[in-house]
Amino acid sequence: MAGFVHARTGHKARRAGRLTEPVIVRVLLIAIALGFLLLFLVLPLATVFTEAFANGTAAYLDAIREPDALAALRLTLLAAAIAVPANLVFGVCAGWAIARFQFPGKQLLTTLIDLPFAVSPVISGMVFVLLFGRQGVLGPWVADHDIKIVFAVPGIVLATIFVSFPFIAREIIPVMEAAGSQEEEAARVLGAGGLQTFFRVTLPNIKWGLLYGVILCNARAMGEFGAVSVVSGKIRGVTNTLPLHVEILYNEYAFQAAFAVSSLLAFLAIVTLIVKTVVERRMGAAADAAPGVATAPQPS
Amino acid sequence: MSIEVSHLTKRFGAFCALDNVSFTVKQGELLALLGPSGGGKTTLLRIIAGLERPDGGSVLFDGDDAIRRDPRDRGVGFVFQHYALFRHMTVFENVAFGLRVRPRAQRPAEAEIRRRVNELLSLVQLDYLGSRYPSQLSGGQRQRVALARALAVEPKVLLLDEPFGALDAKVRQELRRWLRRLHAEIHLTSVFVTHDQEEALELANRVVIINEGRIEQDGTPEEVVEHPATPFVVNFLGQVNIFHGRVQEGKALLGPLALEFPEHPHTEARTAAGYSRPHELGVSRTDDGGGLWATVTDVRVSGAVVKMEVVDEERRPIQVELGREQYETIRAIVGERVYVKPRKVRVFMDTPP
Numbered sequence: 226m227a228g229f230v231h232a233r234t235g236h237k238a239r240r241a242g243r244l245t246e247p248v249i250v251r252v253l254l255i256a257i258a259l260g261f262l263l264l265f266l267v268l269p270l271a272t273v274f275t276e277a278f279a280n281g282t283a284a285y286l287d288a289i290r291e292p293d294a295l296a297a298l299r300l301t302l303l304a305a306a307i308a309v310p311a312n313l314v315f316g317v318c319a320g321w322a323i324a325r326f327q328f329p330g331k332q333l334l335t336t337l338i339d340l341p342f343a344v345s346p347v348i349s350g351m352v353f354v355l356l357f358g359r360q361g362v363l364g365p366w367v368a369d370h371d372i373k374i375v376f377a378v379p380g381i382v383l384a385t386i387f388v389s390f391p392f393i394a395r396e397i398i399p400v401m402e403a404a405g406s407q408e409e410e411a412a413r414v415l416g417a418g419g420l421q422t423f424f425r426v427t428l429p430n431i432k433w434g435l436l437y438g439v440i441l442c443n444a445r446a447m448g449e450f451g452a453v454s455v456v457s458g459k460i461r462g463v464t465n466t467l468p469l470h471v472e473i474l475y476n477e478y479a480f481q482a483a484f485a486v487s488s489l490l491a492f493l494a495i496v497t498l499i500v501k502t503v504v505e506r507r508m509g510a511a512a513d514a515a516p517g518v519a520t521a522p523q524p525s
Numbered sequence: 526m527s528i529e530v531s532h533l534t535k536r537f538g539a540f541c542a543l544d545n546v547s548f549t550v551k552q553g554e555l556l557a558l559l560g561p562s563g564g565g566k567t568t569l570l571r572i573i574a575g576l577e578r579p580d581g582g583s584v585l586f587d588g589d590d591a592i593r594r595d596p597r598d599r600g601v602g603f604v605f606q607h608y609a610l611f612r613h614m615t616v617f618e619n620v621a622f623g624l625r626v627r628p629r630a631q632r633p634a635e636a637e638i639r640r641r642v643n644e645l646l647s648l649v650q651l652d653y654l655g656s657r658y659p660s661q662l663s664g665g666q667r668q669r670v671a672l673a674r675a676l677a678v679e680p681k682v683l684l685l686d687e688p689f690g691a692l693d694a695k696v697r698q699e700l701r702r703w704l705r706r707l708h709a710e711i712h713l714t715s716v717f718v719t720h721d722q723e724e725a726l727e728l729a730n731r732v733v734i735i736n737e738g739r740i741e742q743d744g745t746p747e748e749v750v751e752h753p754a755t756p757f758v759v760n761f762l763g764q765v766n767i768f769h770g771r772v773q774e775g776k777a778l779l780g781p782l783a784l785e786f787p788e789h790p791h792t793e794a795r796t797a798a799g800y801s802r803p804h805e806l807g808v809s810r811t812d813d814g815g816g817l818w819a820t821v822t823d824v825r826v827s828g829a830v831v832k833m834e835v836v837d838e839e840r841r842p843i844q845v846e847l848g849r850e851q852y853e854t855i856r857a858i859v860g861e862r863v864y865v866k867p868r869k870v871r872v873f874m875d876t877p878p
Binding site: 413416429 | 597599607609611674677
């Protein structure tokens with residue numbers, strides 16, 4: 226989402242605030258923010274890792290190497306590996322259309338992109354069950370052609386795509402709008418074709434925004450629980466993703482194993498955060514290096 | 526290459542950007558499209574480049590229809606108002622872009638590309654900046670990179686959109702002189718858009734003045750200055766004093782001025798206005814006819830000229846500009862009465878409703 230924008234304006238606001246706010250207010254605000262982080266983020270994260278290693282490293286490795294856990298890991302990676310490229314294509318198309326063209330329904334498209342943010346993931350999952358389930362609208366057709374969607378891998382992939390599709394589009398629309406279309410026009414007049422213009426001019430300008438979107442999209446795709454839980458049917462070793470596998474283990478009172486598998490997801494989250502920070506820094510540098518790019522051409 | 530624009534029309538929704546515009550640019554000419562902003566000049570330039578589609582009319586390059594051709598096949602070089610340099614490429618790569626994107630068969634070898642880019646960079650006097658990025662350059666330098674980039678593809682026409690609009694006055698002067706020299710050297714058919722009349726008159730061989738999507742006048746700088754075709758042109762090309770009144774039976778009665786006006790010998794009166802530039806007014810102490818008495822309210826010496834403001838009997842201000850020596854012979858000071866006589870008045874009848 227527009228997280229990096231918030232982070233950057235926040236940074237400026239804090240710097241300006243330093244001149245005006247009294248010390249006590251500053252200390253209090255920082256203490257509250259840090260305390261909150263500690264209580265709700267650091268503590269749980271630490272618990273995950275402590276619990277995961279509660280019975281020693283051997284037990285930890287056993288839990289991870291267990292066939293069902295590995296199957297869940299594979300499925301999670303597969304779902305993300307399909308969902309992220311699909312959303313990349315969709316995001317670039319939608320971003321391009323919204324940032325570059327005027328067309329009827331543009332406002333609607335912009336709003337619809339946010340839909341997965343607005344509806345509960347459980348409902349997103351239900352939609353696919355209602356569509357492709359036995360009593361669903363497309364159910365009979367799907368059954369006739371011997372395609373399994375609900376309670377099978379395709380359903381999981383569909384649900385994952387659905388919940389993670391806003392991230393890339395949301396991220397590149399503002400970047401493309403800020404970059405404007407003048408460089409693309411310049412490329413065209415200089416003789417570049419459509420693809421040359423995209424790969425040599427557009428893509429380098431949006432690449433950091435795009436990468437940022439991919440990271441967020443990937444994080445969501447791997448972590449999704451609600452929607453996937455509805456369509457998966459939770460068949461061990463077949464339709465279980467990592468988050469679902471954690472839940473099953475937990476319900477079976479296999480706490481140590483549940484936390485061990487959780488630690489994989491937590492580790493993934495930490496890697497995502499690190500990559501995100503690096504990308505943000507590069508984006509900031511790229512934005513600073515391009516002064517006055519936001520001036521759109523006015524027909525006169 | 527010559528360009529022939531005929532009957533071009535372009536609307537943006539209800540707004541009419543161009544209304545039946547026709548003119549031609551001859552081979553090797555440096556033509557200025559001059560007019561106030563929002564008048565349709567940039568749209569016109571973008572249509573010639575192929576970045577915009579007209580609703581009607583035609584654009585011919587050397588007699589061939591250009592409208593249906595893609596911008597990449599038109600052989601135009603375009604310099605954007607805000608330069609539109611590729612910000613993630615070095616100056617060198619910016620200039621090389623047009624050569625690198627050519628189809629393999631027409632693409633010059635790497636050594637040839639290097640040679641041509643370096644040649645262009647020295648033409649725009651920036652050969653020492655090839656490895657910099659656009660964000661590290663000043664406005665004037667960016668402008669010259671944009672020009673070198675446009676010239677790299679060896680265009681047959683060079684189009685420039687407000688080429689000096691975003692630069693400060695001194696840099697603008699310099700670049701203007703430089704562009705004129707460059708044009709004299711390479712003799713490329715060029716069209717530039719500007720809202721600065723001084724720039725247009727100083728730089729161009731021919732000026733097309735556009736207002737509200739229509740051509741007001743098309744002529745050489747002397748023609749538009751000496752023989753403006755419409756009141757708009759008179760107003761746009763500099764400060765002018767306006768005397769309102771009417772014309773009847775071969776006479777123009779414009780407030781305190783009475784002039785011969787043989788263009789309208791009829792008995793019915795028409796409203797009209799006379800236009801006279803500050804430097805076209807003479808000042809004396811005696812009534813020698815054809816002028817009006819006025820009171821001096823302000824005198825300012827600015828360099829070689831003296832700027833005077835006088836007011837007529839009805840206290841309407843009139844601006845007068847005298848040469849320094851001319852002023853010395855009169856030495857009128859504030860509060861004195863002087864006789865102001867226009868050497869030249871252009872009378873335009875109002876268009877009948």
